[in-house]
Amino acid sequence: MDDQAPAHGRRRDGWRNRRGRPVRAALLVALVAQAGAGWAAHAQPEARPVDVWARLLLLAGPVLLVWRHRHPVPVVFGVCGVTLAYLAAGYPYGPVFLAVVVAVLAAVSAGHRYAAWTALGLLWAGHLLVAHWLYRWLPPAGDEPGSWTAELGATAWVLVLLAVAELARTRRERAVRERAERAARERRRADEERLRIARELHDVLAHSISVINVQAGVGLALLDSDPEQARSALTTIKAASKEALGEVRQVLDALRAPGAAPRTPAPGLAQLPELVAQAAAAGLAVRVDRPEAGAPGAGAPAATELAAFRIVQEALTNVIRHSGARTALVRVTRAPGALEVLVTDGGPAAGTDAGGSGTGLVGMRERAAALGGTLEAGPEPGGGFRVRAVLPVEEG
Structure with a gap:
């Protein structure tokens, strides 16, 4: 019995460590987003000031990331939806996109590449719609349409994110295949x-x-x-x-x-x-x-x-x-x-x-x-x- 107890304890500790990793990563993303929001508001005075609702939206994305390994598809759509709501409310750009990066990488690594592409594409299209048409009816008041130069930058950002996600997926699949070949x-x-x-x-x-x-x-x-x-x-x-x-x-x-x-x-x-x-x-x-x-x-x-x-x-x-x-x-x-x-x-x-x-x-x-x-x-x-x-x- 003495030999079995430590082994059981190690298994339990390992399970706790695996459960704790998503929580720690989500907490880090939340801290960066909350801290970076003030800097983003200072750099973008034309945007809506960061208030309680902005803080809640910035917190919602990282909270969803806790379940990104167990439910990657709902999480990536949820994070992109929360991010789009944050942008539609007129809050400043910035670390809000960090949760999107983590959610997309998790979904692609889990094998749900098309779901991740779709969620990211909907976020990009929604942002385009908000910046060039819906801005008339959305805060802040007196807002002007977005710059097409900035849209090109956002498009490049989306493509880079997809490329990085695909690279991570390829490396993961190669590692899995090599492990299977070694086992065989x-x-x-x-x-x-x-x-x-x-x-x-x-x-x-x-x-x-x-x-x-x-x-x-x-x-x-x-x-x-x-x-x-x-x-x-x-x-x-x-x-x-x-x-x-x-x-x-x-x-x-x-x-x-x-x-x-x-x-x-x-x-x-x-x-x-x-x-x-x-x-x-x-x-x-x-x-x-x-x-x-x-x-x-x-x-x-x-x-x-x-x-x-x-x-x-x-x-x-x-x-x-x-x-x-x-x-x-x-x-x-x-x-x-x-x-x-x-x-x-x-x-x-x-x-x-x-x-x-x-x-x-x-x-x-x-x-x-x-x-x-x-x-x-x-x-x-x-x-x-x-x-x-x-x-x-x-x-x-």
Whole structure:
């Protein structure tokens, strides 16, 4: 409870701060308008003196600004209406337009650009009407029509305000779009990482569990008739489970410390003899044909060797699970700019349910595609099954 209370307090304080910003901004606009009205009246003696009604009109606009984020359209029309009433009453020009600027910017930033344009256009047209026609019947008495030079200045002011509002809107939309793109990239990276982890765990466990499953069947069948052979099967199960636990621990260690170097090197083609031994324990004789260590072109980047190892591992697992063959061939060759992996068996397909999830081939294709390579898998014309992967390798 002690940990939750401060967090709740921070959320409440943040909410209060967000609510307080419009109020503080509106208060600042009101203070500037009230203080600037006296200066404007002194600079424009021909205008109507600033009285109580002028003060109320100067206060009404900033009060409306308090709700500019929640109701931007009514606020921008209300502020422009109050401003037009102030001008029609003959009061001096000046800081009264500050509330209009804030209301227009808020409406455009909120996505109501046409409403803001309309409100500002109506204010401009209303001012034009007051200054050149209605002035005869409006205070102050004896007023004269406005100057067309001044109208050009007012028009320029309106256009500048619209341009600034559009610039603010564009920057806001760009920021929103960039945040959305960053969030999408983060989600995509998270999805790819989850897929990589699932694929790694599948490849780590599938082969060992297949060996364990086969040896468990052998042990059960020979438990009474051949205890020594059953003991050998149990020994194989122990070794396979220990290796599987070690590889799972390696994956989990990488998850706990994503930036740390792994404690043990990732599997590569140098570990093929271990795969062969595990397959032999499951009754599958595997012949490996690959370049000798140290031969020209024998090496490959660690990521490529890991993908090749996992593809061979999954292909042999599928042979153990789904094929009646007792022999398989693994051939690894280096061509210019590529590492080719071929795994074949003589078949025939097993007629029983092996209990697989059906994601093995999908995982192999994903591993090859992640490196820009290709993978082909399918039955051989003369029987059996073939898996062939071509993984690109940059030449040094």
